[in-house]
Amino acid sequence: MKRYSRITGTGSHLPVHRVTNADLVADLAARGVESSDEWIVARTGISARHFAASDVACSDMALDAARHALQAAGCGPKDIDLIIIATSTPDMVFPSTAAILQHKLGANGCPAFDVQAVCSGFIYALTVADAMIRAGAATRALVVGSEIFSRLLDFTDRGTCVLFGDGAGAVVLEASDTPGILASDLHADGKYVDILCVPGHVSGGQITGKPLLTMDGQAVFKLAVGLLESAALATLAKAGLTEADIDWLIPHQANIRIMQSTARKLKLSMDKVVVTVDQHGNTSAASIPLALDYAVRSGQVKPGETLLLEGVGGGFTWGAVLLKL
Ligand code: UT7
Numbered sequence: 001m002k003r004y005s006r007i008t009g010t011g012s013h014l015p016v017h018r019v020t021n022a023d024l025v026a027d028l029a030a031r032g033v034e035s036s037d038e039w040i041v042a043r044t045g046i047s048a049r050h051f052a053a054s055d056v057a058c059s060d061m062a063l064d065a066a067r068h069a070l071q072a073a074g075c076g077p078k079d080i081d082l083i084i085i086a087t088s089t090p091d092m093v094f095p096s097t098a099a100i101l102q103h104k105l106g107a108n109g110c111p112a113f114d115v116q117a118v119c120s121g122f123i124y125a126l127t128v129a130d131a132m133i134r135a136g137a138a139t140r141a142l143v144v145g146s147e148i149f150s151r152l153l154d155f156t157d158r159g160t161c162v163l164f165g166d167g168a169g170a171v172v173l174e175a176s177d178t179p180g181i182l183a184s185d186l187h188a189d190g191k192y193v194d195i196l197c198v199p200g201h202v203s204g205g206q207i208t209g210k211p212l213l214t215m216d217g218q219a220v221f222k223l224a225v226g227l228l229e230s231a232a233l234a235t236l237a238k239a240g241l242t243e244a245d246i247d248w249l250i251p252h253q254a255n256i257r258i259m260q261s262t263a264r265k266l267k268l269s270m271d272k273v274v275v276t277v278d279q280h281g282n283t284s285a286a287s288i289p290l291a292l293d294y295a296v297r298s299g300q301v302k303p304g305e306t307l308l309l310e311g312v313g314g315g316f317t318w319g320a321v322l323l324k325l
Pocket of ligand 1: 035119196217221255
C-alpha cells in the first residue's frame with residue numbers, strides 16, 4: 001500500500017502584546033519617524049501585529065503552538081518521532097530551536113532540526129517532513145514555524161518596521177494510506193540574497209555587520225508576485241489538478257496586495273483566500289501555519305477540502321504545497 005502524509009492537528013500561538021498601527025505610529029513619532037495608519041493599511045493591509053515580551057524565546061512560542069497541535073491531533077509528545085522548526089530567529093546560534101523545543105515538550109530522542117528558508121520556511125519544513133514520512137523515516141512529525149521578527153527590526157526604517165510581527169504555528173503530520181499532501185514545489189535563487197537579509201553575524205564574541213532586517217521592498221514585491229504564481233501552477237500540475245480544484249489559498253501573509261495579485265492570477269476570488277495579515281502582520285515562517293490554524297479553528301476551512309499553501313521570502317526562496325485536509 002502506498003504511504004502518504006496527512007495533517008491531523010493544527011495549533012498556534014500569538015504573544016499577548018498586540019500593537020495596533022496607532023500604537024506603532026505613536027512610538028515611531030517619538031523617535032522622529034513619520035508614518036500613519038492610513039499608509040500602512042493602504043500599502044500593506046496590516047492593522048495590527050503582536051510583539052513577544054523580551055523574556056520569551058522562539059522555542060516558547062513554538063511550545064505553545066505545538067501543544068495545541070498535539071491536542072488537536074489527539075496525541076502526546078511521546079507519539080512524535082520527528083520535529084522540524086522553520087525559523088530565522090532561533091533561540092541560539094546553536095543548538096537548533098527544534099532540539100530545545102523537543103526537551104521542553106518532553107519528546108526526547110526523536111530527530112529534531114531547524115529549517116532556515118525565511119518566510120518560505122514552513123513550506124520547506126512541511127515538504128521535508130512529508131518526504132521523510134513517505135520514505136518511512138518518520139511516522140508522526142511535528143512541523144512548526146516560529147518567529148520573533150520584532151527583534152530584527154530597525155525602528156528608524158519605516159519601510160520595514162511596520163510590516164512584521166511575532167507568532168508561531170504548528171501542525172502534526174502523520175503517515176496515512178490516503179493522500180493529505182498531494183504535491184509540493186520548492187525553489188531558491190541565491191542571486192537575490194541582498195534584497196531581503198539581516199547582514200550580520202557573530203564573530204570573535206562580537207556581532208559584525210548589521211544585525212537588522214534590510215529590504216528592497218519594491219524588488220521583493222515584484223519578484224514575489226511572479227514566483228508565487230509559477231510555484232502554484234507547478235504544484236497543481238504535479239498533482240494533475242487546476243486552479244478550479246483549490247478550495248482555499250493560504251498564502252504567506254506579507255502584504256494584502258501580493259495576495260490579491262496571486263489570487264487574480266490563479267482566477268480565485270478573495271473569498272477563497274485565508275487572510276490574517278491584517279491582524280498578525282508578516283510573521284515570516286509562522287505566517288502560513290498561523291493562518292491555517294486560524295482558518296481551521298474558525299471553521300472557515302473544513303476536513304476534505306483542498307488547500308494550496310505558498311510562501312516566498314529571503315534567499316530568495318519560494319514554494320508551494322497542495323494538500324487535502
Ligand atoms: O515576507 C516577504 C518579505 N516582504 C514582502 O513581501 C514585502 C514586499 N514589499 C512590500 O510589501 C512593499 O514594497 C512595501 C509595503 C514594503 C512598500 O510599499 P510600496 O508601495 O512599494 O512603497 P514604496 O517603498 O514605493 O514607498 C512609497 C512612499 C515613499 O515615499 P516617497 O519617496 O514617495 O516620498 C516611502 O518613503 O511611501 C513611503 N513610506 C512610508 N510612508 C509612511 C514607506 N514606508 C512608509 C510608512 N509610512 N511606513
